[in-house]
Amino acid sequence: MDLNEAKNRVDELTEIINRHNHAYYVLDNPTVDDYEYDMLMQELKKLEAEFPELASENSPTKRVGGTALNTFAKVPHRVQMGSLQDVFSFEQVKEFTEKCISELTSPVFIVEPKIDGLSVSLEYHDGEFFIGSTRGDGFTGEDVSANLKTIRSIPLKIDSSIPLLEVRGEVYMPRESFFKLVEKQELNDETPFKNPRNAAAGSLRQKSSKITAERKLDIFVFNIQQNEGKAVSSHKESLDYIKKLGFKTIPSYVPCTTYEQIEAEIKKIGENRATYPFDIDGVVIKVDDFNQRNIMGATSKYPKWAVAYKFPPEEKQTVLRSIEVNVGRTGAITPVAVFDPLLLAGTSVSRAVLHNQQFITDRDIRIGDTITVRKAGDIIPEVLNSVSHAEGSVPYTLPEVCPVCGTKAIHVDEESALRCPNTSCPAQLLKNIIHFASKPAMNIDGLGDAIVALLVDNRLITSAADLYDLTEAKLMTLDRFKEKSAGNLVKAIEASKSNTLDRLIFGLGIRNIGARAAVLLCEKFGSLDAIMNADVTEISSIDGFGDVMSQGVYEALREPHLVALIEKLRTHGLNFTYASSKKSNKLEGKVFVLTGTLPTLKRDEAKKIIEDMGGKVSSSVSKKTDYVVAGEEAGSKLTKAEELGIAILSEAELLAMTGE
CATH class of the missing domain: 3.30.470.30 (DNA ligase/mRNA capping enzyme)
Structure with a gap:
């Protein structure tokens, strides 16, 4: 086939494929079966490979996507x-x-x-x-x-x-x-x-x-x-x-x-x-x-x-059939309403968190009640109230013991949440290891919830530190693993040893310490040993750390089970020191609020840029806010910033300010 013949065939194929695409993707009325469509596409790809000068940027073959871009140009x-x-x-x-x-x-x-x-x-x-x-x-x-x-x-x-x-x-x-x-x-x-x-x-x-x-x-x-x-x-x-x-x-x-x-x-x-x-x-x-x-x-x-x-939030009534009690990673005992399924904002809903005993008591929610449910922001189901009680119903009270291990539940300090104090509780063990391996923490590829549950159920691990004792031979005793998958998981676990210290701190699951708070601890003290030896006053000197957080860190790092876990991790050679990623103190003391969808940056990316320059990102606008970075469809935060006369920045202006 010469160039002229190839061009005619490429044009013909392009027209045919575009016509089939329109029928399938726009009219929802396919005009050809998948195999015939694939054969046409393969023929076009082959011709474009043989005659590269005929490969248009708008060819149907370009629909599958290309290589990664470094940035998006302004338009x-x-x-x-x-x-x-x-x-x-x-x-x-x-x-x-x-x-x-x-x-x-x-x-x-x-x-x-x-x-x-x-x-x-x-x-x-x-x-x-x-x-x-x-x-x-x-x-x-x-x-x-x-x-x-x-x-x-x-x-x-x-x-x-x-x-x-x-x-x-x-x-x-x-x-x-x-x-x-x-x-x-x-x-x-x-x-x-x-x-x-x-x-x-x-x-x-x-x-x-x-x-x-x-x-x-x-x-x-x-x-x-x-x-x-x-x-x-x-x-x-x-x-x-x-x-x-x-x-x-x-x-x-x-x-x-x-x-x-x-x-x-x-x-x-x-x-x-x-x-x-x-x-x-x-x-x-x-x-x-x-x-x-x-x-x-x-x-x-x-x-x-x-x-x-x-549209206003859609509200519907249904019947509460039961209240399940779940135990979280930190021992929090959380009641969950289970009700007759109903359709809200386009999806079927049958469960909603009831938060704590006070929430249930204030609304007098009882099993068998007719309740009102809505989706907050069309996303999260929530129970608004009890409309009527079923005949013979009684007020609901959370159990006095952990539903998983039977340990007597307690209230910690002034918290409304009920907690299981048993750190060896199976529910906490499983969720703690899942958290430790999760992407924001140690980011162990291939170690998902189901695999962790499998390892715990088969008693191959009883703590996060036991992950580092796993071998290919141990994993291959389980039906789920073959040689390749076992080898990949062992390599991923080994690679996690060199993670930055803030990931490890976050992975330890200290209450109230999220990923950002873990970074702040590491930047302040530089090593896990220094954090463990710090007193409450030293910890509370970190900007954003109040009494509850500081006391929580101090006490957690003196709990025998957590100290024992840290020592086991030390023997496995995990990284216990920190090299700060902060680039400068250019934005030191400045408070930013992010709102709307930014043109190129994800919210976490913009936040990291600000924090790497010493700035602080807040979730709400107040008189203490210095800048609001507003993107597409910015809402009430932008309005409040305008009312308070706070400087509004675009993404481009933020990047110019930080020199990124």
């Missing part, structure tokens, strides 16, 4: 990617509608679901996908083109007669993809994403587009930002137009002319919320006609011609 938005004003009641929706009707002549409103995802811009030049970027601060985003190309429903080619088209869409993670990702993260002992929106944002900002491709993201396009093709005069007309071009548009966009119609459509969307295979967090109401939008105008923050109605 200025020629048309601002603004946000909408949120409203939370039908009264506010009515006020908005009536205002528009009073200022405009017979306005038509478009009502559409508000997808809970991440806003992006897709730009096409002469029909070719040119660049894709995040919303950022609305004026400047980040180039995530390589990652967006892995989303199969995004067309890489459209009508070539269109000189310029820029559309705005919402990247989201379907619930099915989200649940599979969380299952995989839990299996790998990774901290799972809390909801599909966070998962989508984190996946789109992966430095490697191969990882993004694995996450199975999708997109709905809902707006034209720039258009040098067909002239359109209304929102509905623009959506119909881009739908014909091959884009996956917002799933429904219904025209309404009265408030009553708008309210009915909002209720309809809310009732069908659980049937969508993706998360929505509200409904958007927009004036349809573009000329009328110009008449309405905008404030410095929001357009006056649109609002976003946010």
Whole structure:
């Protein structure tokens, strides 16, 4: 085959594959079986390998993702990617509608679901996908083109007669993809994403587009930002137009002319919320006609011609069937409500934490009660109250002994939590070792919950120190292990000996000492021996360490079982000294608050940059806050900072300040 023949076949294959992609990923109507599709793709890959000059950047073969990137380039938005004003009641929706009707002549409103995802811009030049970027601060985003190309429903080619088209869409993670990702993260002992929106944002900002491709993201396009093709005069007309071009548009966009119609459509969307295979967090109401939008105008923050109605937390009633009592890693005895399953915010819920005895007593929650349950922030199930008691019910009281080992439970100091004081309690042993091996602690690859449970059940380990006595021969006595898997785990355990001291401190599981507090201890004292020899006054001199934390560290490092564990770890050669990663004291004494989604940095990455420069990151805004670093969809923290006159920084300004 010569070059000309190859080009014709590449063009033909590209057109065929793109057509099949559109049918499968946009129309949800496959036109070819998987095998035939794979054969077409293999033929195209082979031709592109044989004739590299024919391998377009927008080839269907590029969908699988490429190599890792070091950074994302800045992309200025020629048309601002603004946000909408949120409203939370039908009264506010009515006020908005009536205002528009009073200022405009017979306005038509478009009502559409508000997808809970991440806003992006897709730009096409002469029909070719040119660049894709995040919303950022609305004026400047980040180039995530390589990652967006892995989303199969995004067309890489459209009508070539269109000189310029820029559309705005919402990247989201379907619930099915989200649940599979969380299952995989839990299996790998990774901290799972809390909801599909966070998962989508984190996946789109992966430095490697191969990882993004694995996450199975999708997109709905809902707006034209720039258009040098067909002239359109209304929102509905623009959506119909881009739908014909091959884009996956917002799933429904219904025209309404009265408030009553708008309210009915909002209720309809809310009732069908659980049937969508993706998360929505509200409904958007927009004036349809573009000329009328110009008449309405905008404030410095929001357009006056649109609002976003946010769903209130969904509350439902169910029957409490039982209360389970779990024992945590630190001995905390936690009651958990088990109730008849119900659907909340799109997922089935049958359990919720009841916190402690006081929580149960204050609400008079009894087994058999009809209770009210909701999802706080559409994520965490919680019991609000008891609606009615079952006949013959009695007040519930937590057991006086540990449900696992039978040791008498106690209250420590002023804590509301009940605790099992037996450090050899099987429940604590298992969870302590799981914590010790977890990613934020010793990060032992391959040592997940199930493996730890297997080792404990077979009495191969009775403490975290016993991990370092494991051999391939011992592991291969268990059915779960073969020579290769046993060898890999032994190597991973051995490698953990050289971890930084802060990981070990965190892994010891001292109450109230998280990963950051462990770093502060190490930076203050420099070695585990120095920490163990420090008194309460020395420990409390660390910024952020109060009396409870300081006393807790002092007492924990004198408990016989923990001292014995540390000495065993010492004999195995674990690292007991610390080399600080702090780069300077440039931000010493400065307090930062992070809010919203930053263009390129994860929250932990931004926090580390600040702390490496001596700064402190707080979770709440107060008069003591020096800077608020705000990203996309910053919420109440940004508002409070503006009210207090606190300096607001973008990610770029933070990086410039720190010299990163």
